[in-house]
Amino acid sequence: MLNYTLRRLMLLVPLLFFISVMIFGILKLTPGDPAMVLLGDRATKEALELTREKFALNKPVHIQYIKMMTHLFTGELKSIYYRENVIMVVLKKMKPTLELGGAAMVLAVLVSIPAGIISAVKRNSFFDYASMTTALFGISIPVFFTGILLIYFFAVKLRLLPASGYGGSMFTLEGMRHLIMPAFVLSFTLMASTTRITRASMLDVIKEDYIRTARAKGVREFGVIMVHAFKNALMPVTTNLGNQIARLFAGAVLTETVFAWPGVGRLAVNAIFRRDEPLVFGCVLILSFIYVVVNLMVDLFYGVINPQIRYE
Amino acid sequence: MKKLFITLLVLASFTLGLCPGVSAGEKVLKIGISKEPAKLNPVLIPGIYGEALAGNIFDTLISFKESASTPAPCLAKSWEITQDGKQYTFHLRKDVKFHNGQPFTSADVKFTLEAIMDPANASPSKEFFAPVDRVEAVDDYTVTLYLKNAYAPLLLALGSATSGILPKEPASRVGMDAFDRHPVGTGAFMFVEWLPDERIVLKKNPDYFLTTPHLDKVIFRPVPKPEVMAAEIESGGLDIAHQMLPQDISRLAKDDRLNVMTIPGLGNSYIGFSHKKMPFADVRFRKAVYHSVPFDAAIKGIWRGVGERAYSWIPRGVFPEDTQYMQKAALSHDPKQAKAYFDELKKEGFLKEGFEFPIYTSQNPYRVKIATAVATELRKYGLKARVESLEWGTLFPILKADSGFYIMGWGSVPDPDRWTYKIFHSGSSMNFSKYELPDIDKALDLGRTLVGADKRGEQYKYVMRKALARDYIHIPLVFKSVTAVCSKRVKGFEPSAQDYFHLVTEKRNVTVE
Numbered sequence: 001m002l003n004y005t006l007r008r009l010m011l012l013v014p015l016l017f018f019i020s021v022m023i024f025g026i027l028k029l030t031p032g033d034p035a036m037v038l039l040g041d042r043a044t045k046e047a048l049e050l051t052r053e054k055f056a057l058n059k060p061v062h063i064q065y066i067k068m069m070t071h072l073f074t075g076e077l078k079s080i081y082y083r084e085n086v087i088m089v090v091l092k093k094m095k096p097t098l099e100l101g102g103a104a105m106v107l108a109v110l111v112s113i114p115a116g117i118i119s120a121v122k123r124n125s126f127f128d129y130a131s132m133t134t135a136l137f138g139i140s141i142p143v144f145f146t147g148i149l150l151i152y153f154f155a156v157k158l159r160l161l162p163a164s165g166y167g168g169s170m171f172t173l174e175g176m177r178h179l180i181m182p183a184f185v186l187s188f189t190l191m192a193s194t195t196r197i198t199r200a201s202m203l204d205v206i207k208e209d210y211i212r213t214a215r216a217k218g219v220r221e222f223g224v225i226m227v228h229a230f231k232n233a234l235m236p237v238t239t240n241l242g243n244q245i246a247r248l249f250a251g252a253v254l255t256e257t258v259f260a261w262p263g264v265g266r267l268a269v270n271a272i273f274r275r276d277e278p279l280v281f282g283c284v285l286i287l288s289f290i291y292v293v294v295n296l297m298v299d300l301f302y303g304v305i306n307p308q309i310r311y312e
Numbered sequence: 313m314k315k316l317f318i319t320l321l322v323l324a325s326f327t328l329g330l331c332p333g334v335s336a337g338e339k340v341l342k343i344g345i346s347k348e349p350a351k352l353n354p355v356l357i358p359g360i361y362g363e364a365l366a367g368n369i370f371d372t373l374i375s376f377k378e379s380a381s382t383p384a385p386c387l388a389k390s391w392e393i394t395q396d397g398k399q400y401t402f403h404l405r406k407d408v409k410f411h412n413g414q415p416f417t418s419a420d421v422k423f424t425l426e427a428i429m430d431p432a433n434a435s436p437s438k439e440f441f442a443p444v445d446r447v448e449a450v451d452d453y454t455v456t457l458y459l460k461n462a463y464a465p466l467l468l469a470l471g472s473a474t475s476g477i478l479p480k481e482p483a484s485r486v487g488m489d490a491f492d493r494h495p496v497g498t499g500a501f502m503f504v505e506w507l508p509d510e511r512i513v514l515k516k517n518p519d520y521f522l523t524t525p526h527l528d529k530v531i532f533r534p535v536p537k538p539e540v541m542a543a544e545i546e547s548g549g550l551d552i553a554h555q556m557l558p559q560d561i562s563r564l565a566k567d568d569r570l571n572v573m574t575i576p577g578l579g580n581s582y583i584g585f586s587h588k589k590m591p592f593a594d595v596r597f598r599k600a601v602y603h604s605v606p607f608d609a610a611i612k613g614i615w616r617g618v619g620e621r622a623y624s625w626i627p628r629g630v631f632p633e634d635t636q637y638m639q640k641a642a643l644s645h646d647p648k649q650a651k652a653y654f655d656e657l658k659k660e661g662f663l664k665e666g667f668e669f670p671i672y673t674s675q676n677p678y679r680v681k682i683a684t685a686v687a688t689e690l691r692k693y694g695l696k697a698r699v700e701s702l703e704w705g706t707l708f709p710i711l712k713a714d715s716g717f718y719i720m721g722w723g724s725v726p727d728p729d730r731w732t733y734k735i736f737h738s739g740s741s742m743n744f745s746k747y748e749l750p751d752i753d754k755a756l757d758l759g760r761t762l763v764g765a766d767k768r769g770e771q772y773k774y775v776m777r778k779a780l781a782r783d784y785i786h787i788p789l790v791f792k793s794v795t796a797v798c799s800k801r802v803k804g805f806e807p808s809a810q811d812y813f814h815l816v817t818e819k820r821n822v823t824v825e
Contacts, residue, residue: 032705038350039436043741047434054434081350082508084487093509111372148539155547164535166510257645262510270509274350275705302788 001164001303008296013136013294016285024065025283026260027277034080034275052056055080055278058175068281079272079279081292086282087229097263099170100255101248103179106188112191113237116198120206121225138192147185164260182259190244197240201233208232234305242298249287314595319482339824341802343813344541346555348509348534352474353492354764355427358436360723363473364812365532368514370476370497373402373421373455374467377817380578380726380809381631382581383727384818387416387498388455388476397462397763404453408521410479411502417451423480425457432734433488442468464768465729472725473812500525500816509534526804526815526823532813542797544571551799551824554811557677558616564797571802575693578809579793580622581679583686583787586716587747591663600653600786603645605689609645611790614681622788624776625735630726632769634776641781647692654693662725668696673719675701680787683719711744718744719789725810727773729759736779747785754779801825 035051036043038105043051052058056067071077077086119128144281155163206229214228215221253265260266264283271279327706348478349362354370357363367377375386388402408416425447443463446458459466470474476497483491495503500522501514512532516525535541542560546567556564565572583601584593592598611621619765623638663720673679680701687697687783695715702710712716722735722742734740736746737756741825752775759771777786781801796807804822815822 025629030706034705036708037705038358039434040350041356043434045741046431047436047438050434051429083493098595111389144537148537148543152544156543159547163547163549164540165533165549187538217822226515257536258540259539260509260533260540262507266509274704274705 001300005296005300008299012292015272019288020069020281020285021065022110023281024068028061028064030272030275032275035128037273038080057074057277066248067276071278072282072285076283077278078280079276081274081276081279082152086278087286089179089279090267090282090286093262093264093267094167096166096261097249097252097256097265099175099179099180100186100252100261101245103170104190104248106242107183107187108190108194108244109241111187112194115191116195116237117225117230118203118288119195119199120202123203128199131207132199133189134170135192138188143185143189143254143301144258146188147181147255150185151258164258166260166262175212182261183254185258186248186255190248194237194240198233198237201236202229205233232307235302238305240296242295243277245291245294249291283303317569324808326492339526339822340529340531341551341815341822342528342531342533342551344535344553345532346534346536346538346541346805348512351492352495352503352506352512353478353488354474355424355435355437355478355488356492357474360520360811361808363667365512366473366476366495366769367499367812368501368530368815369495369503370473370478370500371408371411372471372473372475372477373404374471375817376468376471376725377808377814383471386471387421388731393761397464400457400459400466401450402457403453404455405521408498409519411496411517412482413527413793414481416477416479416498416722418455419452420457420477420480422447422449423484424475424478425476427483428475437469437474440465440472440474447532449450462763462823464760464762465581465727468727468730496642501527501530504529508557512519515595520816522816522818523821524820528817530815531782542787545566545797545799548799552803552805552813553797554795554807556795558618561618561795561797562616569800571736571798571800572795572796573791573798573807574618575807575809576627577618577722577723577792577811578627578630578726579721579792579794579811580625580627581619581676581682581789581792582622582625582721583789584718584745586714586787587783587785589716591657591667594657594662595783596653596657597663598787599643599695600650601620601651601659601686601690601782602787603646605686606645607787610682610685613684614678615790615792617793619665619678619790619792622791624780624788625722625786626728626772626776627726627791630728630731632728632772634773637775638781639772641749643784654695663695664698667694668698668713669717670700671697671717671719672700672702674707674713674721675703676721678790678792679719679721682769683784688720712741714746715744720744721792723810730767732772732775736775745785747779747783749778749797754815799824 030108032294034057035048039051056064068077077083077132078084079086079089082089110168119131122128141222151163154161161181162178164180167174169175170179211229211272214224252263253269256266271283320505326559347361349365351357352366353364354366357366372385373386373388374383376383378384387408388407389405391402392402393400400669404418406596410416427433428437429441429444443459443461443672445458445460450456479496493506500517502514502517504515506512514530516528518524538555538557541553542556544550561572564570585598588594608621623635623642628635659664670682673683687699689698733756734742735753736747738753739742755771755774757769762768794807794809794811798805801824803825
């Protein structure tokens with residue numbers, strides 16, 4: 001398992017290199033001049049030239065790429081907008097995003113897995129139809145619509161929760177109040193897909209012979225479902241949750257914009273609009289790294305769920 | 313039932329929580345801003361979002377905060393201008409201190425103005441000081457500016473938020489970029505913290521030379537979605553909100569906990585045509601477009617009471633007033649005349665049947681709607697226009713490279729030079745129409761250098777009449793009103809025509825109850 005982990009980590013190097021080339025290429029193909037965006041419409045030609053020189057924007061593309069990579073590794077890559085080290089800027093914004101993503105994930109798991117199990121066990125019941133319909137809504141309704149709807153209801157009408165913003169750490173009262181709505185909105189799509197996958201996976205397993213055998217042996221129904229069926233149905237659910245991490249970051253971009261949440265998603269979007277090339281570069285690379293590492297962790301988790309799996 | 317009660321109890325206890333960074337008993341004003349400023353250092357501020365806030369941290373030599381046309385004393389208690397308009401002498405106040413405790417002197421003024429003019433700082437305001445030859449600190453409290461030539465808009469430049477005075481120390485030591493993130497000024501409020509995309513916090517300057525501010529703290533919160541901004545002010549999350557959608561404004565106007573204040577604004581929207589690219593370069597095409605769209609009705613429907621129809625680039629009531637003439641010269645909705653012009657162009661081969669072209673515009677929702685209305689009307693004449701709504705970073709280079717047909721806007725301080733020079737002068741980066749005519753350039757240059765309002769006024773009237781009432785290079789659409797929605801607990805606040813937040817001036821001291 002150690003060898004497998006190390007090998008997967010080694011694979012990160014070419015993968016991240018490939019991603020870095022891709023991002024840089026896309027950045028350079030995107031229309032717009034970072035110096036113009038930074039200095040605004042009043043800037044003189046002289047000021048624009050000076051800014052391009054300062055951030056090496058007037059150098060040949062390959063030199064710009066090498067400079068960006070070198071600076072990233074030496075910790076000297078600075079955001080054009082924030083004038084701060086890119087890694088530090090991203091890390092500062094990581095806390096709100098992790099809080100939001102983590103809370104959304106926990107919420108999604110707590111709601112969707114039991115809902116999926118019950119839907120499978122009570123197939124074609126009212127609960128099954130209700131949860132599947134809700135899941136369909138969850139997948140179909142865009143984040144900004146759910147967000148605005150919740151804001152209108154809980155902030156404007158009931159005045160129970162703040163409409164937007166970050167209230168500090170999630171472990172404080174104010175932090176928690178600010179977190180509830182965005183976390184729920186973000187978890188909604190995740191809940192939908194996880195409920196559907198849990199249900200489908202459980203339905204496959206429930207039909208297996210060993211479930212019938214367990215029942216024949218007199219195991220209680222709860223034990224049959226949770227020990228014999230659910231454990232075996234967990235593999236696709238785990239894979240789905242692992243893949244959803246990427247969707248979580250993508251969803252966070254919209255959720256953070258609607259709820260004025262100061263996280264990495266909003267940072268990345270603003271950096272694109274501001275043509276802050278070093279920051280976009282840093283953001284995407286760091287998020288890619290997280291995504292790859294989470295996927296590795298999911299792969300390793302398979303071994304915990306099913307000891308038959310061997311890593312070679 | 314018991315569970316429901318507990319849940320409600322928990323939620324109710326949540327609602328008692330306070331905003332982050334706020335202590336009980338403090339007078340805190342929470343202002344929603346639609347976009348976070350890029351910079352707070354006046355030398356580096358590139359646009360209105362920074363200007364809107366910076367006036368609370370920094371002071372200028374003279375002030376236009378209360379009267380947009382008449383300068384009032386601020387850091388300078390008086391000033392003299394020589395008859396030839398080439399020498400400006402300012403006598404400074406002696407009772408002013410920076411937030412770090414240092415006394416304010418002429419050395420700081422000299423340092424700030426030289427920093428703006430220094431090419432190394434790439435200051436976006438540099439061009440406003442181009443005619444300044446040198447700045448001399450005559451003594452600790454007297455500064456003289458020597459100009460290469462007379463330059464009428466200088467006072468306006470000195471009164472703009474982008475000319476806020478920096479302390480030589482620490483600005484010269486830490487550099488302009490570092491100073492931007494930790495600004496120190498002489499203003500009514502001191503900088504506390506800037507958490508990007510989250511909030512900018514200022515606190516009261518108890519030693520402010522004008523008066524002691526009533527507010528203890530001011531929190532500026534970026535809220536990018538206008539619908540959420542409306543929800544925030546409605547739910548009590550903000551005390552002042554601005555830049556909202558008309559449908560939200562009309563709903564909020566009915567809320568008796570809120571004050572909705574609307575004043576005429578200084579930001580316009582207009583349709584621009586290329587002066588170089590055919591068929592846009594043919595005046596008949598431009599007149600045909602003008603005749604083809606019922607602009608009065610379209611503007612009324614789209615801006616829904618938050619904008620006044622524009623006929624010129626210079627707003628009504630701003631020097632030199634010429635609205636009557638420009639309104640008469642505006643073209644009316646006349647589909648027959650429009651068709652006649654289009655037919656003529658088609659006959660002469662300048663315009664093909666089914667001509668396809670993009671209408672470039674920003675993502676401003678009003679401009680996207682008017683662009684769609686124009687495109688729809690033009691279809692009736694066999695022109696296939698499509699709306700390209702782009703974000704600024706992508707749009708700006710397209711406009712600079714001559715886009716043909718575009719819908720844009722401009723906001724400025726109330727001096728005709730700022731309204732016209734950047735847009736109509738051949739050497740300007742904002743002359744998106746490539747409208748490059750020697751007589752227009754000459755009039756604009758004279759407008760800058762002539763001394764005396766009458767002579768200057770004639771030049772700007774000439775430019776407007778020629779560009780908009782003869783060449784129809786632009787179709788002015790609207791001057792958007794400025795609407796601020798305030799909680800009734802806010803006292804003394806008034807929106808400014810430029811959408812700036814002036815909280816403490818010689819006439820007002822905003823507070824909350």
